[in-house]
Amino acid sequence: MDRQISIRVLRWLVRRPSTYRLLGVLLEVLNRKEKNEAYKIWVRFLLEVTQKAYAHRRPVIWMNAFTPSEIAYALGGVPFMPEIIASLVSYLGWSRRPISLADTYISTDVCSFYRCALGLVLEGYLPHPDLIISSSHLCDGANKFFRYLSKLYGCPHFFLDPPYKCDTLGRRYMISQLKEVVEAASGLIHVPLDEGRLAQTIDLSNQARRYMEDINRLRQNIPSPFPGSEGLSYLAGMNFYSLGSERGVDFYRTLYHYIERKVVKAEGYLLKERHRLLWLHHIRPYYENEIFQILGDRGVAVSFEEPNYLYWPSLDPSRPWESLAEKITSNIWAGPLDRRIEAVWRMVQDYSIDGVIHFSHWGCRQSCGGAGVIGDFLKEKGVPYIILPGDGADPDNYSPGQTRTRLEALVEMLG
Amino acid sequence: MVSFKGILNNLKQYPLEQGGPIIGWTCTYLPLEILEAGGLQPYRIIPEPTSERADSYLDPNFCPFIRASLGKVLGGGYPSLSGIVLLNTCDGMRRLFDAWRFYCAPSFSFLLDLPRVITPSSLAYFRERLQELKEELERHFEVQITQDALVEAIEEANLTRSLIQRLLLLKGRGDPPLQEADIMDILAEGWGSPRKIFNEALQRLVKELEPHPPAPLNGPKLLVTGSLLEGSSLIRLVEELAGEVVVSDLCTGGRFLEEVPPFSNPLGALSEAYLNKPLCARMWDTQRRIANIKAEISRTGAQALIYFALKFCDPYLYEAPVLKEALQEIGIPVLFIEGEYTGKVSGGVRTRVQAFLEMLERDYG
């Protein structure tokens, strides 16, 4: 009974926009000693979008992590990405309850980010979507999960289905889908699609992209100026969530200057860097774990990580649809594995990589299915490689002993 | 005594090569007519459950069908294939295609892009990809796939469909009576036989069965839906336990039996017909699939549904609870079974199916 009451109180608190304003003030105080201004912008950004999503003054558009956030900003809406929220909930150590709730409903073999999000949905913690715009890439889960949510919430669902091939035919099909979906969505929320705002959104996304490019270049320096564990958390989060917004530009500009200062001072994020690693997969375990500690203690830096690889060409605000279509269809995780392998090899070279970890998140078929082939490719090139099985959001699927053994084996291979 | 097994065994004496260079395929969304019109012989990849599992190449949390397929490929199990045409059905299938190319480099490999939605632009897009497939086959195999050949291939494939439809109406006839599990075995034979010879065998079978009086079937009626089922063992078990399987809506069942309608543009007709066939869970619109299944339930009078998903098959795992909920709302009980691709029904599954049928007898009988 007490537990029920406390859950109700918690839900009430979580759903109040003012909670996030208060939390913002509190976190500003707590973070005042934090030197990384960009991190503070991420915290503010996240609180702001969450607060807006609960305030419901503007259309709340649920999207999956790989639907371009530019679409939501161009429609004047507030994007809401349940996978990102699930990673945050896991980071805060709260994912067990929603996951176990979802497990009474859906197979425990599907992605724990979706299971966690489902649990949060079922308990009524998340802001009601006005509409859903989701995309079938990267995974079968994205394809099916959002259709179910639209039924649960009784809200309209628009769906993008990126083609497998990134050729003229594929891009043309993508452009027609984008136009159909965005036009239909704008009609539904009574926000006429303003070409000017669309161009402006693309321009903002592009400004951020330029800084991302510069950040990535800076990260090629030895020693590694920026920790991969953060590259896999808020940096990747901003990648998914903020492109097309002013905050996004602000974040990347600030982070660029922060990393630049580190590079000028030749300051690595580890005291002594002995080896440089590349992390494959767009996620890491977000709950408390020892992975980065084990590596760091042995002088192994995670110098770069796959989600921050800039796979799309620069966007052209005068050709917004074409630009977005190109961004979607050039995604290295969709389509044939060859593209991903090419990108992995480029990252290995650009970042002077000594070894590669493929994090194999239980439930992520699209990524794990390529891990063997990528490993054989890298082994042929003489690059040490391990597959690290685990789970991004479910702490009960994390095996500390096995993880440590695998990491130690990798460190040994590195010499 | 009608021996459909005898008729089908006869099929084995025709070497598959007789139908032309052999092309491996996996997903029923592939219009086989295009291959057949080019004098190529389609062969469905359904490895024996005993095949090696490619465990060191694919994670253990991967669809066991994909692991068995890759295992067989890597073990040199398909020496007579001249090429493969797979579809981006699901994450597993995409990765199978990658691994197949990476480790075995088949001289012809094509990944047909299959949309997940049915809209005017997706139909047009699929048609264009079919055109691309046609051109690639023509170039590689130095064949001509003419309009006339396409029309002829569609007609021949339509004949297969109508014969299977007729067979479905003949269930319960013959000695022993023809059952759904037999029809699944027949379909499986068809995937490894030249079309014309298969059609002739079907015609003989229909002719032999037609004069037999229908045997009354009075067990609970069930609809089975789900992913790919290795062999017919689960369906046979239900029938052995006196259940009547009225529809097997499976990747290895009768999911594409509607004829391709008359056409002036054969590729356009194939695009329309294949994209509009009863949906597989990999398609986006779960609600439309639920509506289709409900319609099948009222058409056939099915009293319950068995939902079969291979382990780690995301399209079906995500859909199962949604469908279950929707059917329970209209009073249709659902039994969910996850399979390991072993070709056998485990003791646990047997007990659950038995209990489910007993429950149906008791509550709905």
Ligand code: SF4
């Ligand atoms: S981790 Fe994999 S399965 Fe989960 S949402 Fe991302 S792509 Fe999909």
Ligand code: SF4
């Ligand atoms: S059974 Fe499921 S995962 Fe396996 S190939 Fe079919 S759709 Fe893909």
